[in-house]
Structure formats: C-alpha cells, structure tokens
Ligand SMILES: [Fe+2]
C-alpha cells in the first residue's frame with residue numbers, strides 16, 4: 001500500500017476513534033453530573049463533537065477504512081472516565097476536558113503539518129484545522145473555568161497519558 005494512503009487511513013481511523021470517545025465521555029459526564037449549568041455547557045460541547053464524529057464516520061465509509069477494533073473498550077473506558085470525573089466534581093470534569101483536549105490539539109496539529117508537507121487531502125486538512133480550533137476552545141474554556149486546579153494535577157497527568165495511549169493504539173488497531 002502506498003505510504004501516504006496508509007498514513008491517511010491511520011489518520012481517519014484514529015480521529016474517528018477519538019471523536020467517538022469524545023461523544024462517550026461528554027455524554028457520560030452529562031448523565032452523571034448534578035450541576036445543571038455544567039450539563040448545559042457539556043451539551044453544547046457534545047453537539048460540536050457530534051459534527052466531528054459524523055465527518056470522520058463519513059470519511060471512513062468513503063475510503064473504506066476499517067474503524068478501530070477497540071471501540072467497545074473505548075466505550076467502557078470513556079464511560080468510566082466520564083463517571084469518575086463527574087463524581088469527583090466539577091473541577092475534575094474541567095480537568096478531564098483540559099487534559100484530553102490539549103492532547104487532541106497537539107495530535108491534530110501534527111496531522112495538519114503532515115498533510116501540508118505532503119500536499120495531500122487539502123479537504124481533510126481544512127476540516128481538521130476547523131475541528132482543532134474548536135478543540136482548542138474546549139481546552140481554553142475548561143482551563144479558564146478551572147481556576148482552582150489544586151489536586152487535579154495527577155488526574156490530568158493520568159488522563160493525558162491514557163489519551164496518548166488510546167491514540168497510539170487506535171492508529172494501528
Ligand atoms: Fe472533537
């Protein structure tokens with residue numbers, strides 16, 4: 001298989017998996033959070049994430065890319081993460097968003113660089129740039145909301161590393 005094609009399949013697979021995970025996590029937080037204002041905010045973010053997921057769903061179908069086989073695991077893990085952060089409280093919900101979205105922003109930026117360098121799939125690149133800007137907004141907003149970050153350092157570190165590992169796995173599997 002041509003190297004670019006393989007790499008683009010990886011991009012589509014991992015992004016589809018990531019946006020699927022985002023839906024699971026945000027929806028789990030919406031389900032388990034008790035704070036109505038927070039729920040409203042999470043619903044707004046989730047509706048943006050839904051557009052991302054729908055785009056990558058369409059893309060993997062069009063290119064006949066196999067979705068990740070890890071989807072069932074991401075579903076369980078994402079639900080658990082949403083549940084745990086909600087039970088720990090609003091501070092942790094924001095910490096979770098910040099940790100995940102900042103990892104995703106880096107990851108999307110890497111893809112944008114790659115597509116630009118290879119001068120392929122400008123349509124895909126344009127969409128990833130748009131999504132990346134939205135993820136960055138999610139990150140900045142949660143960071144701003146979470147001015148009292150005390151105690152969330154390790155939670156964020158763990159969440160970040162889980163996200164990175166999930167990205168690594170979803171590219172290949
Ligand atoms: Fe997203």
Ligand SMILES: [Fe+2]
Nearest residue numbers: 101134135138
């Ligand atoms: Fe996001």
